[in-house]
Structures are given as C-alpha cells and as structure tokens.
Amino acid sequence: MKKFIPVSKPSISKKDIKSVISVLKKNWISSEGPEVKKLEFRFSKLVGHKYGIAVSNGTAALEIAIKSLNLSKNDEVIVPNFTIFSNTLAVIKQNLKIKFVDCNLFDWNMDLNKLEKLINKNTKAIIATHIYNFPIQMNKLKKMCKNKKIFIIEDAAEVIGQKIGNVYCGGFGDISTYSFYANKQITSGEGGMITTNNLKFYQNAVNLRNLCFGKKDRFNHSEIGWNYRITNLQASLALSQLKRINSIVKKKEEIGKLYFEKLKNNKNIFIPPPKNNYSKNIYWVVAILILNKKMGKDAKKTMNYLKKKGIGSRPFFWPMNKQNILKKLKYKIKGNFKNSEYISKYGFYLPSSIDLTKKEVNLICKIVNNYFN
Ligand SMILES: Cc1ncc(COP(=O)(O)O)c(C=O)c1O
Numbered sequence: 001m002k003k004f005i006p007v008s009k010p011s012i013s014k015k016d017i018k019s020v021i022s023v024l025k026k027n028w029i030s031s032e033g034p035e036v037k038k039l040e041f042r043f044s045k046l047v048g049h050k051y052g053i054a055v056s057n058g059t060a061a062l063e064i065a066i067k068s069l070n071l072s073k074n075d076e077v078i079v080p081n082f083t084i085f086s087n088t089l090a091v092i093k094q095n096l097k098i099k100f101v102d103c104n105l106f107d108w109n110m111d112l113n114k115l116e117k118l119i120n121k122n123t124k125a126i127i128a129t130h131i132y133n134f135p136i137q138m139n140k141l142k143k144m145c146k147n148k149k150i151f152i153i154e155d156a157a158e159v160i161g162q163k164i165g166n167v168y169c170g171g172f173g174d175i176s177t178y179s180f181y182a183n184k185q186i187t188s189g190e191g192g193m194i195t196t197n198n199l200k201f202y203q204n205a206v207n208l209r210n211l212c213f214g215k216k217d218r219f220n221h222s223e224i225g226w227n228y229r230i231t232n233l234q235a236s237l238a239l240s241q242l243k244r245i246n247s248i249v250k251k252k253e254e255i256g257k258l259y260f261e262k263l264k265n266n267k268n269i270f271i272p273p274p275k276n277n278y279s280k281n282i283y284w285v286v287a288i289l290i291l292n293k294k295m296g297k298d299a300k301k302t303m304n305y306l307k308k309k310g311i312g313s314r315p316f317f318w319p320m321n322k323q324n325i326l327k328k329l330k331y332k333i334k335g336n337f338k339n340s341e342y343i344s345k346y347g348f349y350l351p352s353s354i355d356l357t358k359k360e361v362n363l364i365c366k367i368v369n370n371y372f373n
Contacts, residue, residue: 058179
C-alpha cells in the first residue's frame with residue numbers, strides 16, 4: 001500500500017527526547033520546577049514582552065487572557081467570524097458581549113475596515129487572531145485602537161516565529177496568546193503561552209492559571225480560577241524546540257514556496273504567495289482556496305478525493321455565525337459574513353510537516369493540479 005501523507009506530523013529531534021528524559025530523571029514531572037520558568041523567560045524574550053505565563057493549551061491561554069483584563073458584564077469584545085472556536089469560548093464563558101467581524105478574501109484575517117465600523121463606546125477588547133498564513137496588519141489595528149482604551153488580545157497561536165518588520169507576532173498585543181499543540185511551529189504535545197508587558201495582567205494570569213490560591217491562607221480562595229498549569233516535561237520539549245525555531249520556520253517557508261511555485265498558475269485555485277507588502281508568509285499551513293465554483297468541487301469533495309489518493313488535508317474553520325451551539329444558546333448574530341461563509345466551504349489545507357520531501361510536494365501538487373484542471 002502507498003504511504004499516506006498526513007496533513008501534519010510533529011518533528012521530534014534526538015535533542016528534544018534527551019531534554020525531556022533529563023527532566024524526568026531529575027524528577028521535575030509536575031508544573032513546579034525550573035523548565036516552566038525557563039520557557040516563560042525565553043519565549044517572552046523572543047516576542048519582546050516582559051512577562052510570560054505558560055499554560056496547558058492555547059484555549060486556556062485565551063480564557064485566562066480575557067479574564068486577566070478584568071472587563072465588566074456589558075463590555076463588548078469583537079472577535080473574528082472566521083477563526084477557531086476557542087476565541088468565542090473565551091468571551092462567552094466570561095459572560096461578555098460578543099460581536100463578530102467578517103474576514104477579507106485575500107488573507108482570510110478579519111477585515112479591518114469592517115472592524116472599524118463595529119467599534120463603539122462599549123468595545124473594550126478585540127481578539128486579533130492571525131489566520132493560517134499572513135498576519136493581521138497589527139500596526140494599522142493598533143492605530144485604530146489608540147486613545148480608545150480598547151485592549152488587543154493577539155492570538156498568535158498559528159504564527160509563532162512569524163514577524164512583521166522586526167517584531168515577532170505576539171509582540172503587538174496588550175496581552176498575547178500562543179498554542180504549542182502538536183501541529184504548531186513548536187510543540188509541547190499540548191501547551192500554550194500568554195505574554196504581556198502589563199504587570200497587572202501578568203499577576204492576574206499567574207493567579208488564574210493556578211486556582212487563585214489565597215494569598216494569606218492558601219486554601220481560602222477569593223476568585224474563580226482554573227488549573228491550567230503546564231508540566232516541566234512539556235516545557236522541556238517546547239524549550240528544546242524553541243532553540244531551533246529559526247530553522248523550523250525556514251523549513252516551513254521552503255515547503256510553502258515549493259507548493260506556491262507548482263500551484264500558482266492554476267487559475268481555479270488560490271494559494272497565498274510567499275510574501276505581501278508588510279510580511280513574509282511562513283506557511284503554518286499550506287492553505288488553498290477554490291476559486292472556480294462552477295467546477296462543482298468544494299473543500300469536502302476535494303478532501304475526500306485527496307484521501308483516496310493517500311493525501312491528508314483539513315477543512316478551513318467553520319464560521320462563528322453558523323455555529324450550532326451559538327444558535328442553541330440564542331446568540332443574536334448580526335451582520336454580513338459572506339466571505340467567511342465562502343472560504344469555509346471552499347478552503348482546505350494540504351500537508352506541510354517540516355520533514356515533507358520535495359518529491360512528496362511535487363506528487364501532491366500534480367494530483368491537486370489534475371483535479372482542478
Ligand atoms: C488561532 C488559534 N487559537 C487558539 C487555538 C487553540 O489552541 P489549543 O489547541 O492549544 O487549545 C488554536 C488551535 O489550534 C488556533 O489555531
């Protein structure tokens with residue numbers, strides 16, 4: 001049988017394994033210990049923030065980040081309509097008001113012009129999630145929020161190692177979140193991080209991560225927190241991977257460029273280019289959008305076809321305005337979300353593990369090009 005090419009496979013080096021074993025041998029198996037602190041220090045330094053708080057996953061990071069801001073009940077948070085559900089969860093679990101903004105069609109990030117129109121006196125925070133390939137124009141977003149007392153929560157889960165100018169993504173937010181899930185640039189299996197320059201947010205986040213233990217009497221709690229701790233074993237894996245973030249990113253870029261060269265001339269599909277006018281594309285995923293609807297091929301059909309050919313793929317996110325659970329909870333979602341609806345039906349992504357060979361990329365592109373001819 002032909003080898004199946006998975007959409008994503010973690011890359012674990014001998015050094016990664018050695019570092020986890022050494023931590024295990026030293027008995028640092030829980031969240032208490034030096035590796036978590038080292039990871040927090042090195043990661044926050046990379047993105048240029050003062051403080052880092054390592055947590056159990058990227059969803060937890062978002063929940064803590066929102067709660068750290070201490071918003072009030074009627075405060076409004078604007079969230080992309082095309083994103084991971086974790087963004088929405090973080091807001092609605094805190095009983096905050098939520099508004100969704102549609103994405104644009106060229107990089108699938110939230111449309112900043114539409115976002116500007118949604119901002120009003122109740123808007124207290126915006127979740128700026130970088131989606132798949134190009135980052136959001138953070139400088140433009142920051143300008144928009146300046147003097148309005150709107151916090152930016154930058155969700156940089158998918159863009160670890162990506163820069164805008166000289167600043168790493170995550171370095172723009174008032175508070176920023178990341179995921180170390182197995183398909184991310186660096187992984188700890190499960191894991192996540194929060195970074196910020198704000199001492200108060202940092203203190204809140206540290207507290208919320210660890211059950212908000214009492215200051216005076218440890219087991220007398222005054223706040224609702226979580227156990228969203230990460231272990232030293234996980235931290236040691238992430239730390240070891242963090243050391244080679246530049247080579248991981250370089251490899252991802254190379255794979256993305258190979259795909260781009262082979263697929264760019266196919267007029268029936270769109271693959272994002274290696275750079276735009278403000279940033280490089282480090283290709284967290286190799287995302288494809290079907291342009292020619294008349295072919296009668298949507299993402300689902302395509303993915304089934306690719307599977308039969310031994311190629312793994314994944315669909316794009318499901319838009320927030322179409323989420324069953326939000327309908328069930330009777331959220332009134334106003335607005336026009338035609339872009340997110342289109343791309344969630346016609347978008348999918350292809351294999352992009354860093355050990356993918358040129359031969360494999362060529363084979364995948366040949367199959368994709370034949371299918372869309
Ligand atoms: C943009 C974004 N934010 C948050 C998350 C959630 O991260 P986790 O899976 O670690 O909870 C993901 C997940 O992949 C993501 O893509």
